[in-house]
Amino acid sequence: MNLLTALGFAVFERSGESSFRLVGQAPYWLPAGGVTEAFPFLEVFLPDAEEFWASPGDRTALYSDLWTQDDLHFCAIAVAGEQKFLLIECAERRFQQAQSFVQYAHETSLARDQIAKLTQAKTEFLARMSHEIRTPMNALLGMAELLAETPLNDEQREYVRRFRRAGNNLLNIINDILDFSKVEAGQIELEKIEFDPRKVVEEAIEIAGVGARAKGLEVSCRIQPQVPSRLLGDPGRLRQILLNLLGNAAKFTERGELTVLVKMDLDPDVLQFSVSDTGIGIPADRLSTIFDSFSQADASTTRKYGGTGLGLAISKRFVELMGGRIWAESTLGVGSTIHFTARFSVPQGPAQRPIENAQVALPARALRILLADDSEENRFLIRGYLKDSGCIIDEVENGAQAVEQFKHHAYDVVLMDAEMPVLDGYSATREIRALGATPIFLLTAHALAEARARSFEAGCTDHLTKPIKKATLVRAINDAINKFVPQNDRIHVSDRIHVCVESWLKPVVGGYLEKRRGDVGKLRAALDRGDYDTIRSLGHQMSGTGGGYGFDPITEIGSALEESALASDTARIRTSIEDLDRYLSAVRIE
Amino acid sequence: MVGQFGVGKTSLIRRFVDSIFDERYLTTVGVKIDRKDVTVGSESVTLMLWDLAGEDDLAQLNASHLRGASGYILVVDGCRAASLAKAVELQQRIARQLGPLPFVLVLNKADLRDRWEVQVAAVSERGWPTFETSAKAGSGVEEMFLALAGKLLQ
Numbered sequence: 001m002n003l004l005t006a007l008g009f010a011v012f013e014r015s016g017e018s019s020f021r022l023v024g025q026a027p028y029w030l031p032a033g034g035v036t037e038a039f040p041f042l043e044v045f046l047p048d049a050e051e052f053w054a055s056p057g058d059r060t061a062l063y064s065d066l067w068t069q070d071d072l073h074f075c076a077i078a079v080a081g082e083q084k085f086l087l088i089e090c091a092e093r094r095f096q097q098a099q100s101f102v103q104y105a106h107e108t109s110l111a112r113d114q115i116a117k118l119t120q121a122k123t124e125f126l127a128r129m130s131h132e133i134r135t136p137m138n139a140l141l142g143m144a145e146l147l148a149e150t151p152l153n154d155e156q157r158e159y160v161r162r163f164r165r166a167g168n169n170l171l172n173i174i175n176d177i178l179d180f181s182k183v184e185a186g187q188i189e190l191e192k193i194e195f196d197p198r199k200v201v202e203e204a205i206e207i208a209g210v211g212a213r214a215k216g217l218e219v220s221c222r223i224q225p226q227v228p229s230r231l232l233g234d235p236g237r238l239r240q241i242l243l244n245l246l247g248n249a250a251k252f253t254e255r256g257e258l259t260v261l262v263k264m265d266l267d268p269d270v271l272q273f274s275v276s277d278t279g280i281g282i283p284a285d286r287l288s289t290i291f292d293s294f295s296q297a298d299a300s301t302t303r304k305y306g307g308t309g310l311g312l313a314i315s316k317r318f319v320e321l322m323g324g325r326i327w328a329e330s331t332l333g334v335g336s337t338i339h340f341t342a343r344f345s346v347p348q349g350p351a352q353r354p355i356e357n358a359q360v361a362l363p364a365r366a367l368r369i370l371l372a373d374d375s376e377e378n379r380f381l382i383r384g385y386l387k388d389s390g391c392i393i394d395e396v397e398n399g400a401q402a403v404e405q406f407k408h409h410a411y412d413v414v415l416m417d418a419e420m421p422v423l424d425g426y427s428a429t430r431e432i433r434a435l436g437a438t439p440i441f442l443l444t445a446h447a448l449a450e451a452r453a454r455s456f457e458a459g460c461t462d463h464l465t466k467p468i469k470k471a472t473l474v475r476a477i478n479d480a481i482n483k484f485v486p487q488n489d490r491i492h493v494s495d496r497i498h499v500c501v502e503s504w505l506k507p508v509v510g511g512y513l514e515k516r517r518g519d520v521g522k523l524r525a526a527l528d529r530g531d532y533d534t535i536r537s538l539g540h541q542m543s544g545t546g547g548g549y550g551f552d553p554i555t556e557i558g559s560a561l562e563e564s565a566l567a568s569d570t571a572r573i574r575t576s577i578e579d580l581d582r583y584l585s586a587v588r589i590e
Numbered sequence: 591m592v593g594q595f596g597v598g599k600t601s602l603i604r605r606f607v608d609s610i611f612d613e614r615y616l617t618t619v620g621v622k623i624d625r626k627d628v629t630v631g632s633e634s635v636t637l638m639l640w641d642l643a644g645e646d647d648l649a650q651l652n653a654s655h656l657r658g659a660s661g662y663i664l665v666v667d668g669c670r671a672a673s674l675a676k677a678v679e680l681q682q683r684i685a686r687q688l689g690p691l692p693f694v695l696v697l698n699k700a701d702l703r704d705r706w707e708v709q710v711a712a713v714s715e716r717g718w719p720t721f722e723t724s725a726k727a728g729s730g731v732e733e734m735f736l737a738l739a740g741k742l743l744q
């Protein structure tokens with residue numbers, strides 16, 4: 001037993017329940033008195049020990065957890081056998097080992113949480129900054145687009161062209177930063193849609209080739225015949241990678257050519273893309289770091305060639321998301337080749353009918369649009385985009401006004417800014433959504449996934465990220481009206497009603513129609529309070545006067561109102577009011 | 591004394607028992623037992639303070655360590671919202687095992703209040719006796735222990 005004492009154990013023989021006798025010498029660390037009084041921890045261990053001594057099974061010993069008391073660390077061990085022993089171990093060494101292991105795990109976990117918080121904060125900061133930058137960019141780029149459509153002399157046209165190019169470059173940088181933060185925050189989800197890889201490569205070359213050819217560079221591509229013409233994957237991100245690589249290649253090449261090669265990998269689901277240039281090349285010791293964030297081959301590169309150093313880092317993340325890898329080969333002064341692989345699947349079944357490019361034409365119908373935006377510049381822009389469409393645009397400056405306006409007029413489309421005073425776009429959308437299924441587009445400079453999710457959660461039809469191009473807006477509106485607005489519920493441009501009024505009536509019809517427009521509000525208010533008498537009376541006035549002025553539909557609507565008011569038919573009254581509102585919006589005097 | 595790891599359980603006891611605060615973080619392994627004699631009103635009480643290793647992803651609280659407890663302290667790090675969720679979970683587990691014992695909830699690290707993620711209002715809604723403490727500055731620590739001692743005597 002002296003050996004056990006020397007090894008740091010105090011040994012007690014169990015002489016009865018909770019009764020123990022010290023065997024051998026008392027170690028220096030053993031407090032005076034009975035063992036159960038000396039070690040309060042035994043209060044929780046002995047019930048388990050008694051159970052163990054009663055039926056040890058195959059085990060010979062039961063160990064307690066470690067405990068700390070008076071700055072010393074202990075462990076209790078119940079030993080089974082003919083005699084039952086309780087050992088108390090002064091377990092300093094074991095404690096230190098256990099503590100260093102657990103402490104490492106805890107510190108790592110705390111550091112991981114801290115990094116996650118910092119990353120989140122950075123993502124939020126970038127989202128906010130991108131919003132702040134995108135909002136004025138929306139106005140700048142949009143107005144440049146409108147300006148380009150006006151008559152300009154050659155000098156002015158060149159200024160506008162440069163203005164738009166610089167603006168688009170700036171927007172690309174902002175988009176790069178946003179993409180990078182989205183990838184870092186794990187917010188990028190790849191699409192899985194059918195596409196033709198040849199088309200994607202051709203489009204990328206077409207876009208990137210403009211700048212390259214302007215520098216006098218040849219641009220070509222070779223696609224192995226075995227490359228399938230139908231794949232499932234994310235063509236947008238693939239195009240983005242190719243554009244990044246081609247953009248870099250063009251940037252660092254003064255003469256010669258850029259080549260894109262696409263071939264099958266040994267794995268049949270993997271394609272290998274290679275973008276080669278005859279540019280300045282990359283030093284061998286930098287080949288592995290050029291894909292790091294904010295990294296260019298040489299710090300002076302940024303000064304000479306510009307760029308954020310994010311393009312390759314983003315490309316690398318996209319490639320990895322596509323189950324591939326990216327690497328570089330280069331000879332200084334001769335040129336570089338960036339290779340990447342990406343995994344796609346081949347679609348089963350017949351080819352999907354390619355989605356035709358939505359015609360970027362203004363809506364062919366005179367839609368009534370409610371536009372809510374507190375920025376006069378942005379309202380001006382949207383108005384400008386739709387100026388030749390014949391659309392009727394009612395403008396309001398905040399969400400509360402939008403809701404109010406919506407209650408009193410029938411709209412085909414609502415364009416809603418996200419951040420507005422009084423009532424923001426999300427809340428206003430919720431309120432409007434409760435009133436009807438009209439397509440609502442949230443216009444926001446927030447491009448992150450959360451912002452989109454928030455828009456859809458509020459009930460939006462779609463989320464358009466500023467800066468919004470004319471084509472994007474028009475396409476979205478076209479899509480929405482084709483999907484949502486019933487054909488017979490629409491005022492067509494061709495339906496715009498031109499009424500010939502006798503010359504002697506012309507001075508008064510303007511006032512007459514204005515009065516009827518005022519009646520629309522009165523009718524709605526009367527309907528809200530169930531005042532059928534007023535509705536009948538207004539309907540009666542219309543039915544008796546409309547035809548006289550040349551507006552037969554007003555007479556018809558007035559009669560319908562009169563009849564439905566008598567029958568207290570609220571649904572028909574509501575329809576008649578909307579018919580009247582729409583007619584009054586469409587009617588033109590000749 | 592129970593709660594997620596790193597919320598400051600050991601530091602609160604050190605502050606209360608020894609009037610010391612150490613910036614270094616030292617993980618508790620198993621159980622750390624201290625005692626402190628206090629006077630509540632006219633009564634002297636000896637508190638046996640069992641500081642149970644904080645829960646983490648790898649190890650859960652050993653339920654046998656709760657045997658014989660007269661009351662308990664749920665410790666939350668105000669800077670970590672997850673530690674409140676853990677405290678709520680522990681309270682439910684302990685109540686299931688031991689029944690309705692007196693307890694207090696401690697929002698620790700009051701010296702870092704500007705970085706708190708925990709919403710005090712959300713805690714108040716539960717109606718639990720709650721104390722804001724700083725083991726580092728010493729604020730609220732003694733009051734919290736004495737309040738629990740008082741509840742134990744009731």
